[in-house]
Amino acid sequence: MKRIAFLLTASAAAIAAPAMAQQTPAEMQAELEELRNRVQTLETLVERLTQDQSRTAAQAAEAGQAAAAAQASAEQTAATVAAAPEVSFGAAARASDDNGWSFQPFGRLQYDFAHVGEPDGIADPGLGFSNELRRGRVGVQGDIPGGFGYKLEVDFADNDVAVTDAIITYETGDFDFTVGQHNNFQGLEELTSSRFTSFMERAAFTDAFNFERRVGASVGYAAGDVRVNAGVFTDDIDALTDDGNNGHSIDGRIVFSPQVGDTQLHFGANAHWRELAELRDVSVNPGARYRQRPFVHTTDTRFIDTAGLAVQEETSFGLEAAVISGRFHAVAEGHWLTAELANAADPTFFGGYVEAGVFLTGDRRGYRGGRFDRTRPNSPVGEGGIGAIQFNVRYDYLDLSDAGVMGGRQNLIGASLIWTPIDYARISINYGRAEYNDTPIPGLIDNDFGVDVFGLRTEVDF
Template structure:
């Protein structure tokens, strides 16, 4: 049995061919129209020899290079920064202190209530293109206007060079800003041994764990007529152990007084600055030069911190007179009573405390409690300047980053005091209470 075969209709292939021809003709017409549009737009025509342009539905305009930009941030005060490298920020601080001193036997001392504007500073700081920077600040507290910082800096890589009126490299306590200290005044030896800003040139190098600082200095702005010539150096190691920050440092200071017959004098107040009493005082000592060297140690671990320093200051006396070496030092511990707060640290010194829960943002700010033992011994080589042992406590409340309130109590024991009581006693105790209100920007 066979299956019949049906022949395909001869009209079907011809119809298909006609449809294809019509589609090709329509495509050719579209290409002709596109070419005509390209000829009517000569600005879009590619140069001779260039690849033909591919038409697109839309063409985005070319991006223009960004122009100079200025940004303003707020860090206690407005800080203006320009993309060219310039920046400008006003800066200042105001500290008002008050309190009482109690002295047994009334040895002609300035005891009782006292108060003062401890610091009232205004200034500016900023950057200059090329790695330069500047800081200038005047202090209006007291009877005169005095310059604090007046520095031009240059930074390159890990190094910085500073020229002008600046802190020497003596002591962790001295280099820590007065805004960030644990007590109303720094350790007794820093003031007794004459640590202060001086005019000079210095260099600092900080890389990883290490910080090295050195400089040559003359004297401060008020004593430019002296012949003082000094050299200072400091080296710090700053290791971290987990969340703990450690600090180990050493410093050396040499000051040539310059003129025959020059003299030095070492003395100190009892914790607060608003009293004029100096219960330890060497009086005037003829000297040709000074040599000082110190050791530093500190640790910050969460809410806890500890710090200690020791410093020896030798006065080189003329002729065959023995050279006295005096000693000062302190040891302190502190703890934050508010959760999440810790003492700041930056660049080999203590830095700003920033409350984890500021007032107005669901918290009360930071509350810190500190204890310190402070020693100053000005007896040596026949010089009897007295000994001072201070036992201090402080409570610091920072409601926000830039406002601080501090309460201090100190009991100081004296031996061979420069001021005797009415009964002639030179060994006695003094009690001091001091409070501070502070704002900075």
């Protein structure tokens, strides 16, 4: 900038020199004074320009540093946002991050309304109209880095809090390992979620034979069309609060589920052995009781019931078969349970069912992982359709009488109509005609009778 000032001064002098040569000394003096003032003004302007340029360079440097800091901050914020998953609900209610963690909330609500006929000679407050919150469950599940996972679900029905599933899992290749409270591989319908069953309640033998989740450890293998599960179990979480409940069992199941064209096939078998070790003193606490409600759960009435038996061990096995072809499905199961009694002959009880169903709309029953799965309407309500409508019929048989034990027999023919307006909501209407023989209800003149049962369920899940 000093060089610029010098050049400006020299240029001004060169321009003024010819004119000054023709002037008097006084005029020249005045002219030189004016020229000096102009040069001084130019120098002042040059100095200001130099200062402005320096200030601009400093500001540019500061701006560059600020921009770099802002970019680093933005990158850090982006990384933080990526590491903090957003939780959503619905079909994709799973939040996850790049490190292998995920978190998915889920739940279901099922309200039941029912009417159970009143046979002659039986006065029971559980008959007639009844209703209940059948299931009110919430839970979370997800993945943990390294192939691990978790699931915790609790049920608030009956104004009580009960743990259903509480597990830690590990997957590697074709194998998965599970520790905690979970199902014991008792059969197709028992392992199918209540959200996807064809009737409000499962087949009679599943409750009668005391199928339930228990605490244990299991391993599963799945490759192609074959699935194998096996495990060792103790008792359910609630029962384990009693120090005397130290029973244990070995359970297993194998499934072959090939798909032939558009047809899904299912063939399975399961086996179970359980020692009720906590009940060896049968004089204090008889080991087991086998009984069942009439088609719905809203009543506590049981028309067939073995009462308490001094059971030391249980051995049971079941067979499964199913087919899904287009809108049609059919399924059949049978289960045999032998109870080893401490002081009597060992009875063998049997239960089983045969079912067929068809969608009146162009939909198909879901199937996945060796069990029935969600039905997803092709034309749901809200998208110009009416959802999925399914009609099912079933024959359900249960025999609790053998080897001197007279628990009674049930023959039931049932029908259900299920409307699934969207993926996560269902309304179902059930009707069943149950015929009972040799019922153990005291005081009856005729132990053979029939009842009509109606049921309605509304449900949503997420």
